[in-house]
Amino acid sequence: MLYVKCDQIYFPNQIIKHGYLEVENGKCGRVVDDVPLNAEVVDYTGSIIIPGFIDQHIHGWGTGSFGSDKSIASIKEMKKNLPYEGVTSFLATSGAEPIEELIEGIRNVSWLVKNQKDDGATVLGVHLEGPFINKEFKGMQREECCINPNMAIMDQLLKAQSSPGIIKLMTMAPELDGAKEMIIKCHENGIQINIGHSGATFECIRDLKEYGLGGVTHMFSGMSGFHHRELGVAGSAMYFDDLNCEFAKQTGNTVKQEAFAIVWKLKNKDKICMSTDCGGIAQTNKERYHYIRKETFIPDGDYLIIRKDDGTETRIDKHNYAEVRDLELSYIKSIRNMIENVHPSIHEVVKVTAENPAKYINVYDRKGSLEEGKDADFLVIDKDFNIKVTYCMGKPYVYEVDYV
């Protein structure tokens, strides 16, 4: 038994002050006021404990990319490095990709879900961001892989799971032919549905919502925008109280901070989930232009060449986390931006980073809060949201000596 001492521990309905959180066999125990003689204590006096972040939308991170490489090794790289960014569990997220690649990905995630050890963040399952999405709103997705809902293909994807519940979330466009049947089928199989890469009208969403449209993927991006005579996907997500808004990382580039602030004010805080939508961009297997960084990423064996618009190039080791880490905005940095923009309470941060996604993708029985018996996934932070240490299933992860 380990006793974790800190100033405050955040639970969904209370904050416990100056206690010791019991941790045993990767699970949270009680919070106690005192510890037995000779107990193993780690002392984080001055710090706060909150549940670890859950990223329901992440294609890749740092030295691993499920988006570019569906191998077990690639997913393991994501697991290994995500704790340093505050992420203690995640959904390996695909795009619209060839069906055989999706099947391979689902199989490998299935294997990892069953066989994960003390090796970083928990991979909870798969988020299929496609293939049943609308070409016209494809964004960075592969157009040739955007297809109409197809039951035979869905059956193949479902069968690729070693057991039900590996596919936890699917992004789809409800305006496509066959969407209603697909929504019903997904719900029968315990799959949550996000509207995304979609040009759906308000009426379409209103009519299909009752069959199981839970929310939207990367709010505002890749969807029909709000107009006062046709609300589109964005306006529907703003209008319907029960639709969840997933936000991708808070750079202020893809979605202005003020637009985020409007939704923050409008929605119940139970209906917002933060995510990163990171790609593990260093692992790209083809040349890609990053329109926000204004740089071209060129794969070169074990290296990545980054060419700026002015022609200057740098070359980095794509397997070296220290070199690739800052190519994308991490979960914790995104949250710090959010904190600066909308000044949430810590409880609100906990909701949108842990509690809500855990409920949304149906893992709240073991993730998303620190009640007795749940997984010991938590962050030890200071008041400025610097992460001192991340615990995944009771095991601590610290990135070098610096705060993250």
Next chain:
Amino acid sequence: MLYVKCDQIYFPNQIIKHGYLEVENGKCGRVVDDVPLNAEVVDYTGSIIIPGFIDQHIHGWGTGSFGSDKSIASIKEMKKNLPYEGVTSFLATSGAEPIEELIEGIRNVSWLVKNQKDDGATVLGVHLEGPFINKEFKGMQREECCINPNMAIMDQLLKAQSSPGIIKLMTMAPELDGAKEMIIKCHENGIQINIGHSGATFECIRDLKEYGLGGVTHMFSGMSGFHHRELGVAGSAMYFDDLNCEFAKQTGNTVKQEAFAIVWKLKNKDKICMSTDCGGIAQTNKERYHYIRKETFIPDGDYLIIRKDDGTETRIDKHNYAEVRDLELSYIKSIRNMIENVHPSIHEVVKVTAENPAKYINVYDRKGSLEEGKDADFLVIDKDFNIKVTYCMGKPYVYEVDYV
């Protein structure tokens, strides 16, 4: 002294039940529990008393149109018939029109403000919806009359007032050259500023707001729309808590009810003003196509020909209120639509129809609530918002025998 008996009287911070509202010399007195022997009592037991509606944006109504005819007679027609729709005071509203016509309108409103008798709704002053608006967002406005802010012209308009304070509100586009100076000048002259017929960016509004941008004209219409990377006028009005949103009548045609509902949820109820933006369309002096009704309105002397798209025509007497009354949606009907859509409390209805506009256009010292000493402008309504009688300056107006 008249004693008005009813079940409930709405004051800004309280509801008085089962009292008698004293009315004398056109002013509200106290609310008393009992009346003297032989007192003159009107008994509206079963009814509710709320302040009369204030329409800050109305070009014309029924048999009168300041928009089409700036004469005193035309404004008097508006005054005469507006009480039947619940409106007890209003701003005669111009569009972007030739300067000499605006001057004539300001002069005639000046005269009426000083000389109004017991002749219906109070004309409070002028709302200039132009001329300093953006051609690109002209909507139904006359393009040739949309001009950049011009101090010499503004001086002419100010001088046309018989005394300061006749022009109470001006709609302008803050992105036009010279806007900042115009905003400052207007505020020095006690004129509230609405952003409208404008393509202003978020940054433009953010930077000029402190000089005196109070809110927006007909929210969503005639303005740059909301986008998550460029919030435009609509997004700025949604984002900035202190910008007032004026909504034109709630038909659901120009602004979907769900779009209204989003703003209703987002904004503090102190920052919404309802209005009609009605035109007194029967008085049009040139052929006009009404794109919502899908009818062409053709003036023909004392008559108006209404030609449907299928060619069928009806001919009505444009001076007969009963015939022209239903050509546009009235204030009270608009409010009933709003009630159906967003289910406000009666207090909220009172805020957005009376209290807020009175404060916004700076007449709250005498209008917008029923405190002792203020003008006796009130509506006697039933619980379904049927108007039994409208009092303007203590004088009752009832339209025939039917409820409005």
